[in-house]
Each structure stands twice: as C-alpha cells, then as structure tokens.
Amino acid sequence: MASIAINTIAHSSESLEIPKEIQILDSKFNKVKSFWIQGGDAQNVDLDNGMYAVVMTLPSGQKLEEVIEIKSGLNKTINFNLANLSNHETHEWAHLSNQIADTSKSLTDSKYLGSWIRLWCFQDNIWRLKHMNISEFSSWDEDGVSYKLEEVEQQLQFLQVGGPRIPWRFVALPPSNNVMCLIKPNNGPTKVEHPFEITVTSDNWQAEAILTLLRNNATAKAKEVFDTNNFAERLLYNKVSNPTAAAIGGYYLLKFEKFDQLHNWARNLANWSDWLPDGSIIWAWQLIKQGRRTGGFDVNEVRKRFLEASQRGLPIYTEGLRLLWEGLKMLCYTNRDDEELKSALDRIGKYAEAADWSATVTTFNGADFSSPSKKSGRGTPRDTSNLVYIYDVPSKVLVDATSLTSDDVIEVISEEESPTRLQVSGSRLVEPNTGKSYKSIYEAVKKIDNLKTSKNWNVRSSNIDLDSEIDRFRKGR
Structure with a gap:
C-alpha cells in the first residue's frame, strides 16, 4: 500500500475553488474511490498495490486522466494541469465551469464593431440604468472579454448586451461581491445562435x-x-x-x-x-x-x-x-x-x-424589459450615459466624444510591425497611401498590416492619449 497526492494546477484561485470530481479505477475499470475536491490543497489517498486510472471530471464535463502504478512504500504525486484548457488565464474559470468552445471569430470583425453592454436594476417597480463597477482585473482579448464586476448589490439586476449588428439581449446577474462575466463570439450559426456567448457566475x-x-x-x-x-x-x-x-x-x-x-x-x-x-x-x-x-x-x-x-x-x-x-x-x-x-x-x-x-x-x-421578443432590435441606444463598449470603439464615437480633430494623425505601433498611420477625416479614419476609409482603428490596422492580434498595440495621436480614451469607453468611465 502507498499514498498518492492529487494536486490541481490552475492560473487563478477561482479555478481552484471550482468543485471537481475524482474517480479512481482499478485495472479492471472497477470504481475504487470517488470523491470531490475543491481548493488548492493536495488530496491524499491510500491505495493497494496495482495499476490505477485517476480521472478528474470538471462541472463542464471535461475529463482529465492519469495512469499510475502503486508499489508498497512508494508515495506518488499526480498533477492535474488545468492551465492549458483555456487560451487565456482570465477565461479559465468559464472553461472549467461551463461547456465553452474555443472560437475562431474575433471581436475586431465588423459584426461586433460598436457592441456594448449596460446595467439595469429594478427599484421601486421601475427598471433604471445604473453605473457598472468594472474591476481593473477584467481583461480584453480579441476572442473574448472577461469582466469582473465588483459589489453587485442585493437587488434585481440585468446586463443588457447589444450593438449595431447585435440583437439586444438581457442576462440576469446574481448579486455577489464578485460577479464574473465572459462575453465571446459565438461559434454557432448566426441565424440560430445569438452572436455572443455570455457566461455569468457568482463567486459561490x-x-x-x-x-x-x-x-x-x-x-x-x-x-x-x-x-x-x-x-x-x-x-x-x-x-x-x-x-x-x-x-x-x-x-x-x-x-x-x-x-x-x-x-x-x-x-x-x-x-x-x-x-x-x-x-x-x-x-x-x-x-x-x-x-x-x-x-x-x-x-x-x-x-x-x-x-x-x-x-x-x-x-x-x-x-x-x-x-x-x-x-x-x-x-x-x-x-x-x-x-x-x-x-x-x-x-x-x-x-x-x-x-x-x-x-x-x-x-x-428584447428591445426593452417591457418588450421581450425572440427577434429583438439592433443598434445603439440614444442615451449612452451608462454605455460600455465591449471591445472595438467606432471611430465616429471617438471623434464625437474626444478631442480628435481632422488635423490629427493616429499612429498604431506594434512590436512586430512598422507604425501604421491614419488620418482623421470626418467620422472616419483614412489610410493616406490608398485613400481607403475605415470605421475603427482595429479594422484599419488589421486590413492594412494584417496583424493577427491587438494585444501589444499602442495607439496614439498627435492630440490625445487614445489608449486611455479607448480604455475609458471599455470601462464606462
């Protein structure tokens, strides 16, 4: 007989707290032990000599398996590495707790341009817009945005999602000190599935x-x-x-x-x-x-x-x-x-x-709380005071709401490419060499230089700090 220590490796403490089922099977595939683990501490199990399969099953249904041979007096350790199940550390919790598929789509695609969220709460029998407290620990990636919403109060609250080409949708938020929400492009057929896959969880x-x-x-x-x-x-x-x-x-x-x-x-x-x-x-x-x-x-x-x-x-x-x-x-x-x-x-x-x-x-x-419908409208609300842009901010919004002028030249700098220069022209961005116009910075740079990721871009203009302005639009500040 010997002891095995079962460890879980993950990027975040949230991922470690998600319950996971452990099953231990003998060489004839009979179940020897079955239990659930949670947290970062190792789980120690005593086993008789022999060959065993140790299977971890996540709430999402994903399974990980390790085969181990037990010999008398030789204690062993099994490490289940969950860090590779998601493309991003900040998306990890969603992939472990729900059936989330990786997506080949990007939030810089024109379909998602100008997509937004805002928060509604139910007070005195009236639905009202409310400021959203988006944590600094939220993250923005081309294949999904992982929000941490702080201090969601004990009242009925719904997140509304929409965009010029995105049907308006309402999603309930469970009140909690730490609500997490992943919004990513949906891989399903657009005529059947909503363009966004939205996953919400509390910290329980x-x-x-x-x-x-x-x-x-x-x-x-x-x-x-x-x-x-x-x-x-x-x-x-x-x-x-x-x-x-x-x-x-x-x-x-x-x-x-x-x-x-x-x-x-x-x-x-x-x-x-x-x-x-x-x-x-x-x-x-x-x-x-x-x-x-x-x-x-x-x-x-x-x-x-x-x-x-x-x-x-x-x-x-x-x-x-x-x-x-x-x-x-x-x-x-x-x-x-x-x-x-x-x-x-x-x-x-x-x-x-x-x-x-x-x-x-x-x-x-639905267009609003009083008008639920399978086929809802699209667009941007007239009242944008509590609007938060999910990822790509339209150039028209930047021109209308910042100090950008037609004299400004915008430079987008990356580690791999030479700077891309764009001229502000009305509500559009124009590439001087070709005269082509674009509706957003990301659309322009991806088409001009065919850059694969915006993670390491730095955006600046001759007049304002555009990186900070885009960050402000994404956080609703």
Missing part, C-alpha cells in the same frame, strides 16, 4: 456547480456532491447573507423533493428578501409538491406567492422562470375567471417565449 462556486450539473442533466453527479454534508440545505439556511445562493440550494432541494431539508426556509427567503422573486417561487412549489403527497395545499397562499414573484420583476435563474410560468398556467387552468392571474401569465409568458432555456440565469431577447 459550489452553488454554481449545482446549476451547471442540473442544466446538463447530470443529476447523479449533483447528488454525489451536494447530498454530502447537506450542502444544499446549508445554502438555504444562509439565506440572509447570500439569498441567491440560497435560491440555488432551494431549487436543488425542490427538484429532488427533499422537504425535510427545505423546512419552511423558502418562505423566510421569500419574506426576508422581498426583492427576489425566486424565494416566492420555491415556497409556492414546495406547498404544491408537499400537497400532492398529503392530499391538498393552500391554493390562496400559492396564488399569492406566484403573483408576488411576478410583481417583483423576473427570477434570476432560468429554473425559476420555468417554474413560475408553469405555476401560473396551472392556476389559470383551474381559475379561468381570475383576471389578475391571467394578466401575470400573459406578462411572464412573453418572457418565457423569448427566453434562452439553455442558460442557467434568466436570459431573453
């Missing part, structure tokens, strides 16, 4: 793993992780300090009808976090499911909670939107003259029809 990695596993129908794995030490119950118990993680725990317990662990805590979540629709939905469905076992439930209480949820805005999680829609349909079927229920069903039904059901957080297309 165990709760987020529940969502991912349930979305991927990996219910057996979810039970292995979260039935241990009643983790989902503890998430719900901590409803005051982290109500959105409590909602995830509640959805999990509700799905598997673990009523003894739900207690009446979902009711408390609904009452104490009166901004959160999800608590009301979980409590209503708990009453329904328990009532099916006992022979009846309080219809008035269920009705009250579904209406309460619909009045609070929209559920943060897709599972909540589905359950709210189904619950309202069920009540309307048996209460056909209830106009208040019918009105709520009509409103929520529009969001359900425009929803992306593959997302873990509520996601839908």
Whole structure:
C-alpha cells in the first residue's frame, strides 16, 4: 500500500475553488474511490498495490486522466494541469465551469464593431440604468472579454448586451461581491445562435456547480456532491447573507423533493428578501409538491406567492422562470375567471417565449424589459450615459466624444510591425497611401498590416492619449 497526492494546477484561485470530481479505477475499470475536491490543497489517498486510472471530471464535463502504478512504500504525486484548457488565464474559470468552445471569430470583425453592454436594476417597480463597477482585473482579448464586476448589490439586476449588428439581449446577474462575466463570439450559426456567448457566475462556486450539473442533466453527479454534508440545505439556511445562493440550494432541494431539508426556509427567503422573486417561487412549489403527497395545499397562499414573484420583476435563474410560468398556467387552468392571474401569465409568458432555456440565469431577447421578443432590435441606444463598449470603439464615437480633430494623425505601433498611420477625416479614419476609409482603428490596422492580434498595440495621436480614451469607453468611465 502507498499514498498518492492529487494536486490541481490552475492560473487563478477561482479555478481552484471550482468543485471537481475524482474517480479512481482499478485495472479492471472497477470504481475504487470517488470523491470531490475543491481548493488548492493536495488530496491524499491510500491505495493497494496495482495499476490505477485517476480521472478528474470538471462541472463542464471535461475529463482529465492519469495512469499510475502503486508499489508498497512508494508515495506518488499526480498533477492535474488545468492551465492549458483555456487560451487565456482570465477565461479559465468559464472553461472549467461551463461547456465553452474555443472560437475562431474575433471581436475586431465588423459584426461586433460598436457592441456594448449596460446595467439595469429594478427599484421601486421601475427598471433604471445604473453605473457598472468594472474591476481593473477584467481583461480584453480579441476572442473574448472577461469582466469582473465588483459589489453587485442585493437587488434585481440585468446586463443588457447589444450593438449595431447585435440583437439586444438581457442576462440576469446574481448579486455577489464578485460577479464574473465572459462575453465571446459565438461559434454557432448566426441565424440560430445569438452572436455572443455570455457566461455569468457568482463567486459561490459550489452553488454554481449545482446549476451547471442540473442544466446538463447530470443529476447523479449533483447528488454525489451536494447530498454530502447537506450542502444544499446549508445554502438555504444562509439565506440572509447570500439569498441567491440560497435560491440555488432551494431549487436543488425542490427538484429532488427533499422537504425535510427545505423546512419552511423558502418562505423566510421569500419574506426576508422581498426583492427576489425566486424565494416566492420555491415556497409556492414546495406547498404544491408537499400537497400532492398529503392530499391538498393552500391554493390562496400559492396564488399569492406566484403573483408576488411576478410583481417583483423576473427570477434570476432560468429554473425559476420555468417554474413560475408553469405555476401560473396551472392556476389559470383551474381559475379561468381570475383576471389578475391571467394578466401575470400573459406578462411572464412573453418572457418565457423569448427566453434562452439553455442558460442557467434568466436570459431573453428584447428591445426593452417591457418588450421581450425572440427577434429583438439592433443598434445603439440614444442615451449612452451608462454605455460600455465591449471591445472595438467606432471611430465616429471617438471623434464625437474626444478631442480628435481632422488635423490629427493616429499612429498604431506594434512590436512586430512598422507604425501604421491614419488620418482623421470626418467620422472616419483614412489610410493616406490608398485613400481607403475605415470605421475603427482595429479594422484599419488589421486590413492594412494584417496583424493577427491587438494585444501589444499602442495607439496614439498627435492630440490625445487614445489608449486611455479607448480604455475609458471599455470601462464606462
């Protein structure tokens, strides 16, 4: 017998905190041990002599495998290196926690020019624009932007994404001290998939793993992780300090009808976090499911909670939107003259029809919150006061909002190429040698010099610091 130490190597602390399943198989492929690891500390396991396969499975479904021979008294170490699973350190968390495909598309392509995001919050029954706190630890790469959003408050908030050629889309943000969001070009067919693949997570990695596993129908794995030490119950118990993680725990317990662990805590979540629709939905469905076992439930209480949820805005999680829609349909079927229920069903039904059901957080297309639609408009909002450009800033915006003038010459300098010079002409950039005009700096340089990456570019003009101006547009400052 000997001991093996299982280490995880990753670029970031976030990646180490993502739960990972370890299975140890013997030479006949029988499962010898199975457990989950989290954090950066080595996991030590004692094994009898023989050949073994050690398999790590990530919430995304990716698997890594190492084969090892155990001999008496010879302790060994296995290093699972996750650092090569993503092209960028700052994208690593998304590739480990979700099924993210590498993309061959670039944010400098004309399709993504002028694409933007902005933040909405629900206050006093009104959706309002809000300033977005983008951390300095965010990163901008041609194949994706990884945002760290600081101090997302405990209120209903949605990220809106759009652009001149990008359909407007809304994505729920779970309140957290550290919300992470990856926006990257989608490799899927543009007539079927939204042009952007948007991945959102809070910093509660165990709760987020529940969502991912349930979305991927990996219910057996979810039970292995979260039935241990009643983790989902503890998430719900901590409803005051982290109500959105409590909602995830509640959805999990509700799905598997673990009523003894739900207690009446979902009711408390609904009452104490009166901004959160999800608590009301979980409590209503708990009453329904328990009532099916006992022979009846309080219809008035269920009705009250579904209406309460619909009045609070929209559920943060897709599972909540589905359950709210189904619950309202069920009540309307048996209460056909209830106009208040019918009105709520009509409103929520529009969001359900425009929803992306593959997302873990509520996601839908639409021109605004009152007009959800599968086919939403494109363009740039008239009010740009809280607008943040995702990557490539149109030259017209730079000319209109900075001190650039028609006398300015812009130089783009890279480590590999000689400087590229552009002349400002109206709202366009003109390449003096050819007279061709371009809509952005990145478009011009890539077409003129065929540069493959903008990572090491330095942009300057005779009048202003353009690097700083572009950075300001990207951070909404």
